[in-house]
Amino acid sequence: MNSVPRCFLLMVMLWPAAVARADITSTSYLALVAQDRQIDVQWSLALRDLEDAVGLDSNGDGEITWGELRAASDRITAYAHPRLRFTSAGIECPAGEAQLLVDRLGGTPYAVLRYTARCPTAITNLDVVYAALFEIDRRHRGLASVTLNGTRHAAVFSPGQPSAHFAATGSALSVMRQFFAAGMAHLAEGADHLLFIAMLLAPSVLRPDPSSGSLSRLADAVRTLTAFTLAHGLTLTLAVLRLAEVPPTLVEPAIALTILLTAADNVYPILSWPRERIAFVFGLIHGLSVASSLGALDLAPGLRALALLSFNMGLEVTQVLIAVALAPIGFCLRATRPASYRVLPIVSGAALIIAMLWLSDRLQSSAQSAVLRYQARLLTDHSPISPATVHGTPEG
Amino acid sequence: MMSDDRLGRLRRLACLLCLLVAPAANAAPFIPSDTNEILERVEPSRDPVEGELRRLSAALAIDRGNGPLAVKLARLSIARGQLLGDARYFGRADAALAPWLNLPDPPIDVRLLRGILRQSNHDFTAALDDLGKVLSGEPHNGQARLTRAVVRLVRAEYNAARGDCVQLIGAAPPSVMRVCLAAVAAMTGHARTAQAALTITADQADTPPAVRVWALTLAGETAARTGDSRTAMGAFERARALAPDDAYLLAAYADALADAGRAVDVPDLLAAHTRIDSLLLRVAEAELQLGRHDPDLLAQLAERFETSRLRGETTHQREEARFALHILGRPDAALRLARANWQVQREPADARIFLEAAIAAGVPLEADPVLIWRRDNGVEDIQLTRMVSSIERGVR
Numbered sequence: 001m002n003s004v005p006r007c008f009l010l011m012v013m014l015w016p017a018a019v020a021r022a023d024i025t026s027t028s029y030l031a032l033v034a035q036d037r038q039i040d041v042q043w044s045l046a047l048r049d050l051e052d053a054v055g056l057d058s059n060g061d062g063e064i065t066w067g068e069l070r071a072a073s074d075r076i077t078a079y080a081h082p083r084l085r086f087t088s089a090g091i092e093c094p095a096g097e098a099q100l101l102v103d104r105l106g107g108t109p110y111a112v113l114r115y116t117a118r119c120p121t122a123i124t125n126l127d128v129v130y131a132a133l134f135e136i137d138r139r140h141r142g143l144a145s146v147t148l149n150g151t152r153h154a155a156v157f158s159p160g161q162p163s164a165h166f167a168a169t170g171s172a173l174s175v176m177r178q179f180f181a182a183g184m185a186h187l188a189e190g191a192d193h194l195l196f197i198a199m200l201l202a203p204s205v206l207r208p209d210p211s212s213g214s215l216s217r218l219a220d221a222v223r224t225l226t227a228f229t230l231a232h233g234l235t236l237t238l239a240v241l242r243l244a245e246v247p248p249t250l251v252e253p254a255i256a257l258t259i260l261l262t263a264a265d266n267v268y269p270i271l272s273w274p275r276e277r278i279a280f281v282f283g284l285i286h287g288l289s290v291a292s293s294l295g296a297l298d299l300a301p302g303l304r305a306l307a308l309l310s311f312n313m314g315l316e317v318t319q320v321l322i323a324v325a326l327a328p329i330g331f332c333l334r335a336t337r338p339a340s341y342r343v344l345p346i347v348s349g350a351a352l353i354i355a356m357l358w359l360s361d362r363l364q365s366s367a368q369s370a371v372l373r374y375q376a377r378l379l380t381d382h383s384p385i386s387p388a389t390v391h392g393t394p395e396g
Numbered sequence: 397m398m399s400d401d402r403l404g405r406l407r408r409l410a411c412l413l414c415l416l417v418a419p420a421a422n423a424a425p426f427i428p429s430d431t432n433e434i435l436e437r438v439e440p441s442r443d444p445v446e447g448e449l450r451r452l453s454a455a456l457a458i459d460r461g462n463g464p465l466a467v468k469l470a471r472l473s474i475a476r477g478q479l480l481g482d483a484r485y486f487g488r489a490d491a492a493l494a495p496w497l498n499l500p501d502p503p504i505d506v507r508l509l510r511g512i513l514r515q516s517n518h519d520f521t522a523a524l525d526d527l528g529k530v531l532s533g534e535p536h537n538g539q540a541r542l543t544r545a546v547v548r549l550v551r552a553e554y555n556a557a558r559g560d561c562v563q564l565i566g567a568a569p570p571s572v573m574r575v576c577l578a579a580v581a582a583m584t585g586h587a588r589t590a591q592a593a594l595t596i597t598a599d600q601a602d603t604p605p606a607v608r609v610w611a612l613t614l615a616g617e618t619a620a621r622t623g624d625s626r627t628a629m630g631a632f633e634r635a636r637a638l639a640p641d642d643a644y645l646l647a648a649y650a651d652a653l654a655d656a657g658r659a660v661d662v663p664d665l666l667a668a669h670t671r672i673d674s675l676l677l678r679v680a681e682a683e684l685q686l687g688r689h690d691p692d693l694l695a696q697l698a699e700r701f702e703t704s705r706l707r708g709e710t711t712h713q714r715e716e717a718r719f720a721l722h723i724l725g726r727p728d729a730a731l732r733l734a735r736a737n738w739q740v741q742r743e744p745a746d747a748r749i750f751l752e753a754a755i756a757a758g759v760p761l762e763a764d765p766v767l768i769w770r771r772d773n774g775v776e777d778i779q780l781t782r783m784v785s786s787i788e789r790g791v792r
Contacts, residue, residue, distance in 0.1 A: 024482040024671055027703050047436040062440030067431035101425035102435060106699035109436040112425040138494060139487030141707045156708060
C-alpha cells in the first residue's frame with residue numbers, strides 16, 4: 001500500500017537529482033536617488049513574483065492583463081511599502097503615494113512602482129531594509145542601485161543580508177559641496193533662524209543713525225553674523241561629536257526665546273549687550289538645534305571636520321547674502337521716508353508676537369513629550385523583565 | 397575559410413554594437429494604453445499542482461513549525477521547479493524549510509531535501525555531506541543514493557558514482573539502477589554499450605515515464621557524442637513527446653541540432669521556452685551561426701547575464717562562458733569562466749567550452765585538465781576529439 005506513493009515521489013524527484021539546473025530566478029530591481037531630504041524610488045517587481053505574493057490573475061485564467069494589474073495596485077503597495085524601509089540617521093522616512101507602471105527587463109514583464117520617500121532631515125547616511133518576497137522564495141534577490149548625493153552605490157539584498165548602509169562618503173570635494181549646500185539650505189528653510197538673523201540685523205540696517213554710512217553698517221552686520229556663525233559652529237561641532245547633548249525639548253523653546261528677547265531688545269533695550277555678544281551667546285543655542293538636522297555624520301574624521309567647516313561656511317555665506325540683500329532696503333527706507341525710525345519697532349513687534357506663539361507652542365509640545373516619557377518609564381519600571389529582576393534571579 | 401573567419405568577426409562586432417545600443421532603446425517604464433493588454437502568462441491557478449502548492453503554503457504560513465507539511469511542500473516545489481526549469485520553486489522549497497535549513501543536525505527527510513537544494517545551487521561539497529549523512533542513517537534511501545550518484549557523476553568521480561548506482565538495488569526500481577549505471581558507462585569508454593542499455597530500458601513497458609525521459613535524454617546525448625546524430629535526434633524526439641517542457645532535454649537537443657548542422661531548427665524548438673536563460677542562449681547562438689542577428693534578443697541575454705552576475709551566482713558559469721565566447725567573442729573572459737566552472741562540474745559540455753575557449757584564446761594547453769580527464773577516463777566525444785587532434789597537430 002505504502003510503496004506506491006513512495007515510488008511515485010521517487011520518480012517525481014528523479015530529475016532534481018539528475019540535473020537540477022533551473023535558470024529562472026526571481027530578482028527585483030531598485031533604483032534609489034537620495035538627495036537632500038528625499039529618496040526617489042523606482043522599484044521593479046516581476047509580475048510572476050507579485051502573482052505569488054498578492055495574486056494578480058483575478059480570473060485565474062493564467063493571463064495577467066494591465067486591467068488586472070491596475071486593479072491590484074492597492075494590494076501591491078500594501079505589500080511592497082512595509083517591505084522596503086528607509087531610515088536616515090535612525091529616523092524612518094515614510095513612503096509617499098506610488099505610481100504604477102510596466103516594464104520589460106531581460107524579456108520579463110515587471111510592475112514598476114515609483115514614489116518618493118521623505119526623510120525628516122537631510123540624508124547623510126541612509127539605511128535600507130529590504131524584505132520583499134523572501135517569505136515566499138529564499139532565492140529571491142533585490143538588486144539596488146543607490147545614488148546618494150551624487151555618488152553611486154550598489155547592493156544586493158538577500159535573506160542573509162536584508163539591509164544595507166550607505167554613507168555620504170565620496171571625495172573631499174563632493175563632501176564640501178554637499179555640506180556647503182546643506183548649510184545654505186538649513187538657513188534658508190528654517191523660518192526661526194531666518195527670523196533670528198533678521199532681528200539681529202534689523203537695528204544696524206533700520207535704526208536712524210545719520211553718523212554712520214551704509215558701508216560701516218554693512219560691516220557691523222557682517223561682524224554680528226560672524227559672531228553668530230562662530231558660536232553656532234562651536235556648539236554644532238560639540239553636538240555632532242557628541243560632546244554636548246541637549247534634548248530638543250529644551251533647545252527648541254530656547255530658540256524661540258532667543259528670538260523673543262532679540263526682538264524685544266529692538267523695541268526697548270533690555271539686554272544692554274552689544275549686538276556681537278547677543279549674536280554669540282544666542283548662536284550657541286542655535287548650533288545645538290542644527291546638530292539634530294545633520295544626523296550622526298557617518299564620515300571619516302578628516303572628512304567630518306571638512307563637512308562641518310563646509311556646513312558653517314554655507315551658513316555664513318547665506319547669512320551675508322541676506323544681509324547684503326537687506327541693507328539696500330534699509331538704506332532706501334531711510335533715504336526716502338523720514339518716518340523710517342518707526343519701522344524698526346513695528347517689524348520687531350511683529351517678530352516678537354511670532355516668537356511668543358512659537359515659544360508657547362514649543363513649550364507645550366516639550367511638556368507633552370516629557371509626560372509621555374515619564375509614562376513610558378513608569379511602564380518599563382513595572383514590566384516583569386526589568387534588568388534588575390534578571391540579574392537578581394539566582395542561578396538554578 | 398579565411399573569409400568565413402572575417403565574416404564571423406564582423407558579425408560579432410555588429411553584435412557588440414547592438415548590445416551597446418539596444419538596452420538604451422527599450423528601457424523605459426510605461427503605462428499600457430489597453431486595459432486588456434496581456435502582460436504576463438503564469439501557471440493558471442486552476443492547475444491542480446499549483447492549487448496544491450498554494451494550499452500547502454497557505455497552511456504552512458499559519459503553522460510555520462509543521463515539519464511534515466514543510467517537507468511535503470518543499471518536495472512538491474522542487475519537483476515543480478525541476479519540471480519547469482524555474483529556480484523560484486527551489487527558493488520556495490528553501491523558504492518552506494527555512495526553520496531547519498541551518499540546523500547542524502536536521503531531521504533526515506529535511507536533510508535529504510537540503511542536500512538536493514544545495515546541489516541545485518552547485519554547492520556540491522555541502523550536498524555530498526548531507527547526502528552522506530542521510531545514507532549512513534538510511535542506506536536504502538533510493539533518492540539520496542541516486543542524487544549522490546548523479547552529483548558524483550557531474551564531478552567526474554566515476555568509480556564512486558558507479559558504487560552508488562550498484563547500491564540502488566532494492567532501493568529503487570531496477571530501471572533506475574540500469575540508467576544510473578549506463579550514465580557512468582557512457583562517460584568511461586563504453587558509450588556503445590551504454591547506448592544499447594539505455595535504448596532497451598526506454599523500450600521496456602514497466603519503465604516509469606520519468607525514468608524513460610531520463611533514459612532517452614541520456615541516449616540522445618550519448619549518440620550525439622559518438623557522432624550518430626540520426627539516433628540522437630530520434631531519442632530526443634521520443635523524450636520530447638513525453639516531456640515537452642523539460643529544460644535539460646531541450647538544451648541537450650538544441651546543442652545536438654546545432655552540432656549536426658541544423659541550427660536552423662533550434663529557434664523553433666525553443667521558441668516557447670526562452671524564459672530559461674540557457675535556452676535563450678542557445679537561440680542566440682543558433683541565430684548567430686545562421687548569420688542573423690536580433691539586437692533585442694542579444695540585449696535581453698546580456699541583461700540576464702548581468703543580473704546573474706550582480707546576484708553573485710556561479711551556477712551559470714558554463715553558460716556565461718559560452719556567452720562570452722560565442723556571442724561576445726571574448727575568449728579570455730570565456731576561458732576564465734570555463735576554468736572556474738571546471739572546478740565545480742566536469743560534464744562533457746563543461747570540457748567542451750573549456751577547450752574551445754582555450755583554443756580561441758590561443759593557449760590550448762591551458763585546458764590541460766580537460767585533456768587529462770578525457771584520456772584517463774576514455775571519454776568518447778567527437779567534438780572533443782576534433783579539438784584535441786587539432787591541438788596535437790599544432791603542437792607537432
